[in-house]
Amino acid sequence: MEFDIGTIKHLGLQMYSTLPPVIAELVSNAWDAGASRVEITVPEGTYSDTSQIIVADDGDGMTEDEIREGYLVVGRDRRAAEETDERREPPHRKYMGRKGIGKFSGFGIARRIEVESCRDGQVSRFVMDFAQLEQAAKKREIAFPALTPTGDVVKGTRITLSAIQKYRNRSVKLGQLRRALARRFSVIGNDFTVVVNGAVINPEERDLRRLLASDRSGRSYLWEFSEEIVPETGWMVHGWMGALKQTDASVDGITRGIAIMARGKLVQEPFLFDVNPSQQYALAYLVGELHAEFVDDAEDTVATARNGLVWDNEANEALRRWGQTKVQQVAREWAERRKRDNLAALEENSLYIRFKEETRQTSNKRSVKQADKLIRDLIQKNPDETPDGLDKVVEWAIDFVEYDAFWELAQEVKDVDISNAAKLTNLFREWEVVEAKEMSRVTEGRIETIRKLQSLIAENALEVPTLHNFLREFPWVLDPRWNLIDDEVYFSRLLKEKFPESDTVLEEDKRIDFLCVRESDSLVIVEIKRPQSVASVKELEQIERYVSFLRYHLEKSTDPELSSEKVTGYLLCGKVAQGFEPEQKVANLKRAGIYVRYYSDLLGMVERSHKEFLDKYEQLRASKSSQLPASDSE
Numbered sequence: 001m002e003f004d005i006g007t008i009k010h011l012g013l014q015m016y017s018t019l020p021p022v023i024a025e026l027v028s029n030a031w032d033a034g035a036s037r038v039e040i041t042v043p044e045g046t047y048s049d050t051s052q053i054i055v056a057d058d059g060d061g062m063t064e065d066e067i068r069e070g071y072l073v074v075g076r077d078r079r080a081a082e083e084t085d086e087r088r089e090p091p092h093r094k095y096m097g098r099k100g101i102g103k104f105s106g107f108g109i110a111r112r113i114e115v116e117s118c119r120d121g122q123v124s125r126f127v128m129d130f131a132q133l134e135q136a137a138k139k140r141e142i143a144f145p146a147l148t149p150t151g152d153v154v155k156g157t158r159i160t161l162s163a164i165q166k167y168r169n170r171s172v173k174l175g176q177l178r179r180a181l182a183r184r185f186s187v188i189g190n191d192f193t194v195v196v197n198g199a200v201i202n203p204e205e206r207d208l209r210r211l212l213a214s215d216r217s218g219r220s221y222l223w224e225f226s227e228e229i230v231p232e233t234g235w236m237v238h239g240w241m242g243a244l245k246q247t248d249a250s251v252d253g254i255t256r257g258i259a260i261m262a263r264g265k266l267v268q269e270p271f272l273f274d275v276n277p278s279q280q281y282a283l284a285y286l287v288g289e290l291h292a293e294f295v296d297d298a299e300d301t302v303a304t305a306r307n308g309l310v311w312d313n314e315a316n317e318a319l320r321r322w323g324q325t326k327v328q329q330v331a332r333e334w335a336e337r338r339k340r341d342n343l344a345a346l347e348e349n350s351l352y353i354r355f356k357e358e359t360r361q362t363s364n365k366r367s368v369k370q371a372d373k374l375i376r377d378l379i380q381k382n383p384d385e386t387p388d389g390l391d392k393v394v395e396w397a398i399d400f401v402e403y404d405a406f407w408e409l410a411q412e413v414k415d416v417d418i419s420n421a422a423k424l425t426n427l428f429r430e431w432e433v434v435e436a437k438e439m440s441r442v443t444e445g446r447i448e449t450i451r452k453l454q455s456l457i458a459e460n461a462l463e464v465p466t467l468h469n470f471l472r473e474f475p476w477v478l479d480p481r482w483n484l485i486d487d488e489v490y491f492s493r494l495l496k497e498k499f500p501e502s503d504t505v506l507e508e509d510k511r512i513d514f515l516c517v518r519e520s521d522s523l524v525i526v527e528i529k530r531p532q533s534v535a536s537v538k539e540l541e542q543i544e545r546y547v548s549f550l551r552y553h554l555e556k557s558t559d560p561e562l563s564s565e566k567v568t569g570y571l572l573c574g575k576v577a578q579g580f581e582p583e584q585k586v587a588n589l590k591r592a593g594i595y596v597r598y599y600s601d602l603l604g605m606v607e608r609s610h611k612e613f614l615d616k617y618e619q620l621r622a623s624k625s626s627q628l629p630a631s632d633s634e
């Protein structure tokens with residue numbers, strides 16, 4: 001094989017760093033070889049030096065000549081070489097591959113790729129070893145010795161990956177692998193079977209339409225398309241978009257966004273056609289699958305990594321514009337349907353019925369009318385609010401509707417853009433009519449929160465989600481000026497995708513998560529480390545990179561509100577390493593609007609910033625004690 005080691009590194013090590021795309025390339029090769037069945041064997045649990053991943057198919061197989069003249073030719077365009085884009089022999093099907101690089105995908109996770117293939121009774125077996133390729137780099141060619149057949153391959157090709165570098169500290173999640181493969185191939189079905197560890201991937205696993213949410217009439221939130229995106233071009237798009245029941249991909253394992261398929265294979269990872277997800281909440285629910293054969297036709301417009309399209313040609317640019325229009329249309333229609341559904345559900349909500357009954361005899365009719373309008377307007381403006389999310393608003397309305405000041409408050413907020421029920425309840429909490437009993441409840445809750453923080457720090461937050469969820473729910477313990485923002489999940493995911501954490505980081509120094517909060521007119525990014533972690537210059541430079549990335553991202557945003565935002569960064573850790581460099585780095589970061597917070601300082605900060613709550617709590621306790629009989633007080 002003639003090769004360039006830089007090309008091999010780029011095509012293997014750098015482009016394929018996770019298991020699903022590696023396996024997908026081998027499955028794609030099996031399809032092109034006319035296979036009807038692909039057997040994938042993946043070890044469960046963490047991997048060792050002897051672990052192997054095997055992908056075996058029952059396709060054509062290869063002779064030694066075919067291996068030498070076809071398989072081992074780097075970058076061979078099969079469609080051009082055979083002067084056809086589909087198989088001449090049965091089963092007749094269009095080729096998926098064309099770049100001649102999928103064979104190297106295994107080097108993204110392993111150092112050895114064994115190939116054993118049988119065609120017409122002739123068996124060939126050899127090994128591509130990355131270390132040997134590096135040794136032969138200057139010669140730019142290598143000969144692979146023929147190995148004795150194992151006797152296990154009597155038809156088709158078997159690829160065995162060994163010396164696996166990944167998954168040494170974590171296991172492969174088979175469910176996620178199955179879902180990823182199912183979503184990458186629309187050809188999985190009766191005449192093409194893919195099996196993972198003995199279990200067949202069935203077509204239903206890739207049909208996300210069965211998981212879509214439905215409205216009150218039982219109709220799915222589904223939009224289907226079959227149209228020519230530009231008249232008289234033949235650029236046809238078929239498929240669908242739909243809305244799931246929830247936004248959290250960590251719960252259902254489904255990547256949000258629209259996947260684009262061609263020739264039965266994924267050519268564009270799920271995305272939103274570059275529509276800004278922070279502009280329309282509906283996009284957080286959106287999934288879909290579109291088939292556009294023209295993107296992988298005569299002209300090759302699929303990126304080298306096979307996970308995205310190259311958009312700088314006329315047809316693909318037209319597809320992007322069409323997709324943006326459709327995504328925005330779906331988001332608008334989803335919002336309208338959700339509004340209607342929520343208003344109908346409100347009429348049946350037990351708390352709202354109670355509100356109507358309890359306020360029927362209220363003398364302050366204008367406050368009742370304003371409260372009712374406030375609740376309905378909130379739904380109209382915020383289709384993502386479920387009726388349960390309005391419970392707190394209705395409770396406050398019932399408690400305070402008798403007061404004249406309620407009408408004044410409702411008048412003040414009616415024209416304000418209230419983004420969700422939680423923000424509206426925050427306004428209620430700040431309202432001067434809140435009684436002393438509410439202050440007592442809030443104060444007691446905050447004291448309990450402070451105690452919980454003490455416990456988590458003492459335990460070193462061994463359960464990673466525990467501390468993150470705690471700080472996400474109570475960001476004020478870090479700074480009383482901070483409030484969680486609607487796009488917290490979006491910005492956190494953006495950072496984690498841009499800056500994945502290396503497997504080599506020690507467990508005690510690993511990042512717990514990111515937290516995105518609001519402070520006045522600034523977006524604050526907090527990287528949460530463990531309570532016992534020690535931040536070196538490397539970690540300090542990393543938080544600087546995170547902040548720089550988000551500042552750049554927001555500057556380039558098409559949303560004018562985002563593009564003008566300031567970004568501040570915080571690193572929450574146990575302590576900073578001693579020495580001139582880290583200490584000077586902390587000082588330099590501070591001048592750049594990036595700060596370090598220590599767990600040891602948090603408790604004191606919380607107690608100082610909430611002194612008013614604590615003093616009020618003591619006054620209330622004293623007041624209650626003075627009102628009790630002497631025996632009860634004791």
